[in-house]
Amino acid sequence: MKQPYERPTLRKLTGGLPGKFGPRAGAPAVETLDGVRVAELVAQFGSPLFIISERQLRRSYQAVQRAFATRYPAVQLAWSYKTNYLNAVCRTFHQEGAWAEVVSGMELEKALLNGVPGPHILFNGPGKRRADLERACEVDAVIHLDNADELHLLLAVAEGRAPRPRVALRVNLDAGLHPQWDRFGFNLENGEAWQALGRVVASGQLELVGLHCHIGTYVLQPAAYATAAAKLAALALRCQRELHTLVHYLDLGGGFPSTNTLKGAYLPATDTVPGIDEYAEAITGALLAAGFAPDERPLLVLEAGRALVDDAGSLIGSVLANKRLADGRRATILDFGVNLLFTSFWYDHHISPARTFSDHTEPTVLYGPLCMNIDQLRASISLPLLAPGDQVVVHKVGAYNMSQWQQFINLRPNVVLLDQAGAVHLIRAAETLEYLQQLEQVPEHLR
């Protein structure tokens, strides 16, 4: 019986100041996901491979729902489709009770096909076409108005239509964050939002049901949400007082972080990101103190995306090759790149080997397989002595990667769902060359 082999290597020892966190341990192996062996998943579905944990989807949903619903009497989550619109993911959240938050005509149709009733679809987005607005009116989705041109287009669409289309106004406001997101909706502080609300109500053609704001993404300050909630609540009360219109819901948008570590962060996000309860406390505290009569408190809507799905996604990949760069650094080429792991532009993803190694590690640059200089997954990560064919697991990749991924140089791989009983379901098949080319047409003279 021969001994297991690990390539010979040297590591330069650097002194530096002693760290208060002690010596850094090597990355522990992750050999199973929800009890299913990584090696078996790769044998059956190939590499790379996206994995969604249904158990974690539900756990994350219930944690957010619980954080808000134990503090405020009326709470509704609306699943942000753009974060991951694989039908199995959407349907899991809808089973849990989520409405749909969509930002395009395509997403609107997907939500309808997933069985979401029109009135439970919130139609955001800055680029709605006339056909999108007509379709939203037809199915009674709530249209979140983004700009004055859209408002006037909707007034034209709504003319003579019964029942009146239901709308909410998207509001951007100063929540104390810099830079302030003023791209979406009507500004509060300069009076634009109030002017638009007046026009909506005065038109008589639209039914104002909600106010919405989305203050940013991966927002790390719960206090900013408290400011936004207080301002939105004050605006709702003003609508009630001066426009004699009861606002049924306040939508505080999304932007809650996951525990992925942002590039450049000094400490891991698991140590620094506020828990969802802190956001819930900030938002509900502001709403409860806003002065609504107890029986007129608006429904609190939240469009969580990343916070619901990021932790549930993993990506398994394989080592294609190792090489040494000109300056002596180790580089490892994996079989997935930024085309699949878009979020590697934002995060220093946590990556684990899928089998046990010795304690020897080496600082490594991780590259993808794309013939593009930007295809770098980690600029420096301490990993064991991986050999070609070894697998790695990238954690917390559920948000945005499976919607912003690209067919570029390589095709997109299988996606599987691990259900709560441990069964594995293929929920999106790997693409083929035939799939890639099916929409192409070659002119006669080039055949």
Next chain:
Amino acid sequence: MKLKPNIATSEAGFLFNPATGDSFAANPLAADILARARAGQDAAAIKADILERYDVAPGQLEKDWDDLLAQLRDFNLLA
């Protein structure tokens, strides 16, 4: 593969270059290779022994051998 004569090595894989003050940690296989090289074994004999004892293909060993040499060169440890 010949280390500079002033490089101190230990059985546990610790290397020290007194000329620069740099120190290095070799993993067990690298430490074994360096000890054998210092004892005068030639590369072919060391590789044959590794292939005998470890679960590794000859091609992979050749590639990793070259990489070890590159590291030694990069760290300025070769004579």
